[in-house]
Amino acid sequence: MLDVDGVLTDNAVYVGAVGGERVEFKRFDIQDGLGLALLAGTDIRVAIISGRTSEATALRAAELRIDDVIQDPGARKLPALTALLEKHRLDWDQVAFVGDDLADLPVLTRVGLPIAVANAVPEVKAVAAYVTEAAGGFGAVREVISAVLRARDEYEAAVGRYLAARDGDDA
Amino acid sequence: MLDVDGVLTDNAVYVGAVGGERVEFKRFDIQDGLGLALLAGTDIRVAIISGRTSEATALRAAELRIDDVIQDPGARKLPALTALLEKHRLDWDQVAFVGDDLADLPVLTRVGLPIAVANAVPEVKAVAAYVTEAAGGFGAVREVISAVLRARDEYEAAVGRYLAARDGDDA
Amino acid sequence: MLDVDGVLTDNAVYVGAVGGERVEFKRFDIQDGLGLALLAGTDIRVAIISGRTSEATALRAAELRIDDVIQDPGARKLPALTALLEKHRLDWDQVAFVGDDLADLPVLTRVGLPIAVANAVPEVKAVAAYVTEAAGGFGAVREVISAVLRARDEYEAAVGRYLAARDGDDA
Amino acid sequence: MLDVDGVLTDNAVYVGAVGGERVEFKRFDIQDGLGLALLAGTDIRVAIISGRTSEATALRAAELRIDDVIQDPGARKLPALTALLEKHRLDWDQVAFVGDDLADLPVLTRVGLPIAVANAVPEVKAVAAYVTEAAGGFGAVREVISAVLRARDEYEAAVGRYLAARDGDDA
Numbered sequence: 297m298l299d300v301d302g303v304l305t306d307n308a309v310y311v312g313a314v315g316g317e318r319v320e321f322k323r324f325d326i327q328d329g330l331g332l333a334l335l336a337g338t339d340i341r342v343a344i345i346s347g348r349t350s351e352a353t354a355l356r357a358a359e360l361r362i363d364d365v366i367q368d369p370g371a372r373k374l375p376a377l378t379a380l381l382e383k384h385r386l387d388w389d390q391v392a393f394v395g396d397d398l399a400d401l402p403v404l405t406r407v408g409l410p411i412a413v414a415n416a417v418p419e420v421k422a423v424a425a426y427v428t429e430a431a432g433g434f435g436a437v438r439e440v441i442s443a444v445l446r447a448r449d450e451y452e453a454a455v456g457r458y459l460a461a462r463d464g465d466d467a
Numbered sequence: 468m469l470d471v472d473g474v475l476t477d478n479a480v481y482v483g484a485v486g487g488e489r490v491e492f493k494r495f496d497i498q499d500g501l502g503l504a505l506l507a508g509t510d511i512r513v514a515i516i517s518g519r520t521s522e523a524t525a526l527r528a529a530e531l532r533i534d535d536v537i538q539d540p541g542a543r544k545l546p547a548l549t550a551l552l553e554k555h556r557l558d559w560d561q562v563a564f565v566g567d568d569l570a571d572l573p574v575l576t577r578v579g580l581p582i583a584v585a586n587a588v589p590e591v592k593a594v595a596a597y598v599t600e601a602a603g604g605f606g607a608v609r610e611v612i613s614a615v616l617r618a619r620d621e622y623e624a625a626v627g628r629y630l631a632a633r634d635g636d637d638a
Numbered sequence: 639m640l641d642v643d644g645v646l647t648d649n650a651v652y653v654g655a656v657g658g659e660r661v662e663f664k665r666f667d668i669q670d671g672l673g674l675a676l677l678a679g680t681d682i683r684v685a686i687i688s689g690r691t692s693e694a695t696a697l698r699a700a701e702l703r704i705d706d707v708i709q710d711p712g713a714r715k716l717p718a719l720t721a722l723l724e725k726h727r728l729d730w731d732q733v734a735f736v737g738d739d740l741a742d743l744p745v746l747t748r749v750g751l752p753i754a755v756a757n758a759v760p761e762v763k764a765v766a767a768y769v770t771e772a773a774g775g776f777g778a779v780r781e782v783i784s785a786v787l788r789a790r791d792e793y794e795a796a797v798g799r800y801l802a803a804r805d806g807d808d809a
Numbered sequence: 810m811l812d813v814d815g816v817l818t819d820n821a822v823y824v825g826a827v828g829g830e831r832v833e834f835k836r837f838d839i840q841d842g843l844g845l846a847l848l849a850g851t852d853i854r855v856a857i858i859s860g861r862t863s864e865a866t867a868l869r870a871a872e873l874r875i876d877d878v879i880q881d882p883g884a885r886k887l888p889a890l891t892a893l894l895e896k897h898r899l900d901w902d903q904v905a906f907v908g909d910d911l912a913d914l915p916v917l918t919r920v921g922l923p924i925a926v927a928n929a930v931p932e933v934k935a936v937a938a939y940v941t942e943a944a945g946g947f948g949a950v951r952e953v954i955s956a957v958l959r960a961r962d963e964y965e966a967a968v969g970r971y972l973a974a975r976d977g978d979d980a
Contacts, residue, residue: 478668479668481663481665483652484693541804567669569672572801588780
């Protein structure tokens, strides 16, 4: 499970008006996207949950083929994720969560593998089992995915599958 | 009271034309936004004042539920803020102001708590009682809010209220 | 005289399509804008010249009330600036030019005060009399303006005029 | 041959919705653009290949007058580049490729001159003959072009042609 702002993005929102309509852009990292592609073929599912509602998040999630996308405008992440776990019949200790700010604390203190990005606030780092070297939006998610796959001894196989699907021999 | 450009943003404006119309985007920090949410339930009011007029500023201020938003195209901040204080029956020594550039000097030299961001010009840092470690648009406002709440011994309570509203027990 | 890309901007162009139409944004620095405002009331004129044609440049120049704006899609800056000097009856040795790349060399080797930004290519730094500490788009132009005004012993007066126009006593 | 994301860009995509339509921006470096202009008059051809499909890439490639532009949504770069080489009757050992991520590995291990940008993943740096000092989107392509031209002893001539076309004597 991934927080969005500050984890999949550089923790910023680019706001302006186009034709009188509010528009916001978010900055997503391309190497994070390839990391998520490495999970294809594993039994790891990905969910993202944001404490804001943003079309930018929905659009990027669709491109990345994220399994579950939750956006709660009140940053009430715990009830939403509790429902998600029930739907997939999963327990909290089967979950890794990557977060950066106070709104992630109620979830981070329940999951089996709480992870903080380099740019997380002190309270989040204090409860994390792992703090990434990379900042959110600059490869933090890729770092987490690689570390998890290596810990499960699945990294080489995942890279192999990714490359085999792209070498063109069976194009 | 918060200046906008260089305090709530990275001190840049992203300018372009869409359909023949001028459009500008500004980059706001998400952790600053959570900091402003921490002020809910305290008796601290927030005003932002900009020396430029920008729809981006108005849109972000609306999202953050800022109490007072002043945009003066001539960067004449002192008359605008004097009127604001009169409206709220406040004195200058009850005000903290966060600024970065020369246009903030007339206000910074009057308020009780003048604050400069890390990226402020030397003249602004020279009159500041506090200079943030974080740069504008990269958590400077969050740093100020946390420091003020801690100085008032209200930080733990504010975080507690924020989390209680999001743990879902009363959803 | 100021180059645009890499001098007034962070040397990038943000490109995308909106409604099937090409759109580009450029990132301009707000503290540079205040620096240009400090020149009001001095006898220093400002011209910007770009080797690309961009609506973003024209829009920002209009906001900054730049005296002369030249955009040449072939990056042929020398003929354009020669004509500009003739129009204003100025000599090359009365001109300071701030540049960053090879296209600026024909001009930099003619002006009285050639200036390179911190992010300039080696060839440009080699012919510069002054290399800024700040990078383009991050205060390089502000640094140049402050340095020029100080060298002319006009800095304090310029700041005084700027603040006097904003203290509201004569509003 | 140049990868796009992370090589010609800062490895990010800026995503938002305008009028209900998905829009993405990419950040390209202007000094890279001048580097590509230096290749005019040499016998070096340039191709760019992306593992994503983006109008931003197509628009920037058109501006830079790139000879061949390939965008494959499945990141299957090897078959596409094999066809390109056949079209131009070139061998792999006549090709330099600049990449940053796993999707570039099948190509990097075949070309004569494999190059990794500073921000490349370890697997890509491991197979590269040259790793740039500059990061993608911050001059990495300019660095490669200058290094290649110098290695061929063509750099001074290329700069000379570039400047001669812009000094205005034959305007």
